[in-house]
Amino acid sequence: MDRYESLRHWARVRPLANALRHKRRGRWHGWRWIDVLRDAERLADGLRQHGLGSQSRLLLSGPFEPDLLLLALAARSLGAEVASLDDQLPSEALRQSLWRLRPSHVFIGSGRQWARWQAAVHRGPAPRLLIVSAPGDLPRSTHPSWLSFSQLLGGADGSRRQGRRRWSHAAVQLWSEEGTCWQGGLEVLLEHWLGSGHSLAFPESPGSAARDRREMAPSDLLLSPQGQQGLQDQLAALLAGWRRFWAWPAGQPHHVLAWLLERQARRLLGVGRLRCVWQPAQSPGALPGWIAGLERRPP
Structure with a gap:
């Protein structure tokens, strides 16, 4: 089709x-x-x-x-x-x-x-x-x-509707904050959006992406490798600052404080209910550790 x-x-x-x-x-x-x-x-x-x-x-x-x-x-x-x-x-x-x-x-x-x-x-x-x-x-x-x-479009502003926050946070929500600088990204978006029938959301601008992602709380991220690296860097910087503040050793990943901080980091990054991050087809195998951590749901 x-x-x-x-x-x-x-x-x-x-x-x-x-x-x-x-x-x-x-x-x-x-x-x-x-x-x-x-x-x-x-x-x-x-x-x-x-x-x-x-x-x-x-x-x-x-x-x-x-x-x-x-x-x-x-x-x-x-x-x-x-x-x-x-x-x-x-x-x-x-x-x-x-x-x-x-x-x-x-x-x-x-x-x-x-x-x-x-x-x-x-x-x-x-x-x-x-x-x-x-x-x-x-x-x-x-x-x-x-x-x-x-x-x-015919002199109109399209069929968009101002959205009250009616959507369910239990629903699948695709998310993209990229542009045409992502080579091949358009096909990735069309494939996942039209292939699944799920809603696809976009931030207002690159500068507001983190805030808008937090508001939308998407379940699936469609990000380029560079975009994924940027999110990884944000996560690492956030957790490093908190580790220093709480004197929390990085070698204790199962400590209750580590779990609480990671949960808060997920919320602040807008990936608190993340279930999937797009990966290139030519990169099979286990997901990178930081993505697996983000996808891990709290017990």
Whole structure:
């Protein structure tokens, strides 16, 4: 079953179940499976009107969040190729990537990326359409053919709903705080999200990821190896500080104080109910010790 057919499946069998969550301007918003399908269909119609078809290539650059996933699904439903590009590339590397990939359509995650893209397009191949997720005060005269995401969607802001904290913390909740700098990460997200039918959540920004992760308390983490290393470093720093404060020997992992501190560390990191951390298929075997520790439920 391809990605778009998987979306249709979940919209049919679980139309009102939550599919996506994203924190925006301090509030959690949610999309049901039927909302995701409807928005993807509207986006496909908008992309078709702007020339995207089976011979086109959509290039995505920015943090992973619902707008990016919806565009990827919409483009694939039209038979277009979808590629992703590191959103931290400097202008010259960006220009070289544009020459190599030759995208017909481009999506960038925010107006903050605009200066680099403007410089790269000026000296390289210009896409037919540039879509900006949050253009802000971007002057319309800067590019002859660009649209905000909401305009492509049809002038609306999508089917998202402000979410009261109704979700059950017993439910499976996928979590990602990555972006297109994670090579292959988009396929990991689509595979686990559409393959499982579980809700997938995103933080408001990289800077708020720890706080938002703590609020969401996810059960499954979809993190790149670099993201996992960052979480490991946070855990190690937290526990090292507490060990010094409590004069707790590192060689006593079964001490009741060690258990209490690790439990508190899990809560502060937002992984208190963690059950799974994504691992690359080429890395079978036992999970790294720090992940196994995070996944270990209190007795």
